[in-house]
Amino acid sequence: MTLPSEQQRKERIDRGIKIRCDSIYAIMSHRELSYLALPRLILIAGMLILPFVVPSMYWQRVFTISCIYALLAISFDFLAHYVGLVSLGGAFFVGIGGYLAAIANTSLGLSPWLTVPLASLVGGGLCTLLLLPCLPLRGVYFAIVSLMYPLFMARVIEALDILGGTDGIMGIDSFSNRWVEQYFIICILLLILFGARRLVNMDIGLVLRGVKDNDQAIRASGISVTFYKSVAVFLASAMGCLSGACLVHIYMWSGISLFALDFSIIPIAATVIGGSGTLVGPLLGCLILVPISELLRDFGTLRIVFYALILVAFIIFRSEGIMVYGQRKYHQFERWIKY
């Protein structure tokens, strides 16, 4: 006999196979191994095959640009969700990295293989140094100050007319070969992605996550919060400078528009759409956003309107992001059970 007020509730529990994959039991059989490894392998294989699969050279170029934005997005996600520093100034990293690579290439004559690592390391150091005074800030204050940095740098370069001023630096070498260009960036991207994922689970990652959750507790443990924040900013800005350096070598040019707001906004949008907190989400978000933005070019000016509206829709309705949703579905299932 069913009671009229019989109630049901939705329950979400881990899938059986996920539980069987816990720690050492993951190597129990092929099924467990593939459950864990398959998504990652698909990602890697997909990224490596994509340049061959896309219809034309133009789309290869779009894919490369997406990878560059993806590097920025991963750095944003890393800072925002693993360290608690919401940085609206991705453009700052791109600009510094780009200019350093340009100077290294034109004045010192170094080849792209040298300028890119140089720009990312030196750029990372420089950005960290410049952001050092702002590191103790929290929340929205850090967000605003990081937003102002690229705008400020752009204006300073414009006002002082240094480093090429508003014309920029031209005549930078590009990579030797189209395919080299693409695969270099894809490989770096994959290395950084998996490296970052590994990092957040190591000791230093735990400290960083502690900084995000409760920095007073970290401070009370005698650990210098500012030091760890600067380590995190160094890593993130190195990633950003890397992407900036690659960008100038692809386009053989560098100028103040490397500090443009777009480089700050698109990574954030990609993170929101792709799923913040998982470092893969921003990557996927970029792979979706940049091609859509290019496809929408046919609409002319309306393109940005659509783009902005899609962004707002995602923020409001699906604010967790695609990847978080995907992970949830993959690891857990839902069912109705009676009370």
Next chain:
Amino acid sequence: MKTRHLKVSLILLTVVFFLLSAQPTLAEKPIVLGCPLSTAFLYGWAAERGFKLAVDEINARGGVNVGGTKQMFKVEVIDTRDLEPGVPVSEALLAVEKLILNKKADFIMGGPVRSEAALAAMSLLNKYKKVSIVTTGVLTPKYHAMVAKEYDKYKYCFRIHGEAKNLVGEMFANFGELKEKYNFNNLFIIAQDVSHARGAAKVMKAVAEKKGWNVTGVEIFPTGATDFSMALLKAKKTQTEIINIWMDMPESAILLKQWYEMKIPALPFGSTLAAAEQPGFWEATDGKGEYTLCNVVNAGNAPSNATPWTMKFYDAYTKKWGVEPEGLGTSSSYMAVYVLRDAIERAGSLDPDKVISELEKTDIMGVYGRLRFDPKSHQVIPAKDPKEGVVGSILQWQDGKRIVVYPKSIATGTIQLPPWMGK
């Protein structure tokens, strides 16, 4: 169920986008002119209209004769947004690449409008070996200097409109006259903080001092500055008679309106003063823009009789678009298409190297004078007489109309001073 609908509609939207970006096939392959322009800005949409007008006229007469077969021109415009602040130049470059790789453009016309983007695009054009004629924006002398410096690398780039150095020369021709006529001596220079304007301001100062002018001040304003009061006050205090303005940002309207209200006794002599070039400027300022001078860089953008073709173009444009040619970019884009057609027909093919050598031999009597390119720098050759080279136009707003006051060979009026200058 709401999320389901969202997913379905997202998928549908994606499919629609893919379909829309598919290329329709034409019976005979047209010559595609890729135009990366900033269509939301005057210099961009003026060029777009100039291109479309020329292409319609040429296609109506049968098209281009390429070594025996007739092919039509086709215009593909992509909005690069490069004149907007906050948009990285890589957007513009991506647009150029989309035109070349996706839309299969044979020639790139108009060029990215902002100097920074155009300079960056030069390397790109070399990489894909596409001939390009820049027709609007891009006033930096660096453009043709780069072509001359590294010919083999940048030979694909041509520029068919005047650049900042010409403009400086034209300014001084006029200033000299005003000096003689009214005994002017004091010059104040206001420039926007972009490289061509700043460079021009420096050159103006140096040349002015050599010619005996007293330069009462040089003020550089960053893009987006909204307050020019101090500069105007300084000009007034130092009894400046001419204020030379090099600004194409919209805030120049603030400057001009304030000039009128405060009745500063100085002549606002603008160079590329985008706000004042358009026919709508008069209404927009309620007539307070009177006496403003600006340089539209090429004849044909303001009414004059430089060549028999000038008014024909002017009227055809007005008829097609319902508004008179608005400013820099209109006549130059129109002529660029004709010049290209001429070069293709003489070359007999679309091969870039052949077209380049024919473009270098161009000699047409166009809308704004005799069009020839310098074979080393690919810059169009200027002159004071339309029979020898291309002429610019400096116009002054008088009584609601744009009156061309320079060069003398095509002028329809003379420079008037505002009544409160007392002369």
Next chain:
Amino acid sequence: MEILVYGTINSIMLALYALGFAMVYGVSRLPNFAHGALYVLSGFITWSFLNTLGFNYLLSIILAILATGVIGALIYQFVLIRVRGMEISEIMASYAIGLAILEGLRYGGFKGMTYTLPAFISGSTEIAGVPVDYQRLLVVVIGLAVVALLWLFTRYTRIGLALKGMAQDERAAMMLGIDSDLMAVTAMGFGSMLAALAAALLLPLGNIVVESGYNILILAIAVCVVGGLGSWMGAVLAAFLIGFAQILTVVYLGSHFQMVVALLAIILTLIIKPSGLFGRQKELEERV
């Protein structure tokens, strides 16, 4: 002397830009990145009423102010209220809406430099030997009146007091029966109306272009940050500080440093004293 006169004018202009932003942030802790867009939007609405529909100028202004207020309130009610409390999402959502509005205006044909609003009065006069045009004088007078009215409003009217209460301590306000959501919507509406008022006063000085939306936003943020996010009077004082700093820079350093001043002000304030001049000092909340 001219520094004094034009410094004051510049400061009042900055204060007008910033008041709307300060109000919204003060009451609901929402950084409204669509502020610049609303400013430009109200300018174009006024223009449309004036030119396309041919209304009287004053009527157009009043209608545009009301319309912008309604649009602002609607944006809050339907979009921003759902992301309240999540800072990044608020910033992104309001920025995206601002972007959509601005680009939508561009698509709708509002491009180019020929859109202007007529000045209220023409001509100029001299104040202590410094020539000033009437429109700017009017801006100063009305601007000061607005600031005064705002102060009176938040002190003596019920709604004003409720907004002020929300700004001071949201929980205490809710305990007193003030509906937090309703107040937040009202604050957004008022903030948008202030933006529209600023537009009505300041746009006749130049022309209405979409690009100025971004600049206005940066200036508003600069003023509010220096004055202390959340304090309205602080914003006014900070406006004077930055306004005079800009004029002094133009006169003594060089006009091309104008924009650098505003940005530098933000960075320095946030590094040295994040709560700004008059923000409530919540040391633990703002830095580690």
